[in-house]
Amino acid sequence: MIELFSDFDGTLTDKDTLALLLDLYASSDWYAIEKKALDGEIDERQSLADEMALITASDEVLLNTLMREVHPAEGTAELVALARDRDWKMTVLSGGLIRFSRILWESWGYGGIPLFANDHGRDAEGRLTIIPAATPRLKDRCNHCKRWHLEKAKEHGATVVYIGDGLTDFCASEAADRVYAKDNLKEYLIRNGKDFIGFQNLLEVTSHLIKNHS
Numbered sequence: 001m002i003e004l005f006s007d008f009d010g011t012l013t014d015k016d017t018l019a020l021l022l023d024l025y026a027s028s029d030w031y032a033i034e035k036k037a038l039d040g041e042i043d044e045r046q047s048l049a050d051e052m053a054l055i056t057a058s059d060e061v062l063l064n065t066l067m068r069e070v071h072p073a074e075g076t077a078e079l080v081a082l083a084r085d086r087d088w089k090m091t092v093l094s095g096g097l098i099r100f101s102r103i104l105w106e107s108w109g110y111g112g113i114p115l116f117a118n119d120h121g122r123d124a125e126g127r128l129t130i131i132p133a134a135t136p137r138l139k140d141r142c143n144h145c146k147r148w149h150l151e152k153a154k155e156h157g158a159t160v161v162y163i164g165d166g167l168t169d170f171c172a173s174e175a176a177d178r179v180y181a182k183d184n185l186k187e188y189l190i191r192n193g194k195d196f197i198g199f200q201n202l203l204e205v206t207s208h209l210i211k212n213h214s
């Protein structure tokens with residue numbers, strides 16, 4: 001039985017919600033933090049906390065911006081329909097913030113597909129703080145250990161398919177039986193000599209899945 005796991009930001013969305021909020025509401029310091037994380041100098045737990053602490057705009061302002069600016073990536077509906085038609089369990093694993101990503105996901109009519117992500121709070125100065133996802137952490141490097149969900153599915157005998165594009169997908173992708181990758185995830189897998197199937201548009205992922213599981 002196939003079990004499908006997908007990243008949220010930049011994979012199922014047309015814009016990365018965190019990058020958008022940082023561009024609009026944080027100083028450009030966030031680019032240097034992100035580069036350190038992508039270069040492996042700091043882990044994701046540290047980089048996300050440092051980046052989000054640059055944001056003091058209210059949740060209402062942030063959510064209104066996301067609801068206005070972020071839409072499903074092209075091909076999301078087709079991918080969801082394929083999973084439903086084939087009775088494949090699909091789970092969305094986000095490295096972002098649940099109070100934003102879940103509201104977006106549900107507003108697009110996909111509330112029946114579970115989405116896991118980090119939570120957030122505020123410090124005394126109103127800076128955004130990260131409350132890591134409740135999921136156990138296998139390596140303690142990420143706020144949300146996406147890999148844990150994949151390992152669980154494999155324990156139950158599932159063939160695990162993973163779709164992603166970025167830093168929070170690096171570790172998880174290594175536990176998948178098949179990876180569809182773009183952008184930073186694709187570069188990471190090339191650098192590390194790992195197998196993957198590249199894509200730019202989710203429609204390519206859906207057609208590849210149909211061809212290989214007809």
Ligand SMILES: [Mg+2]
Pocket residue numbers: 007008009010011016164165166
């Ligand atoms: Mg992403």
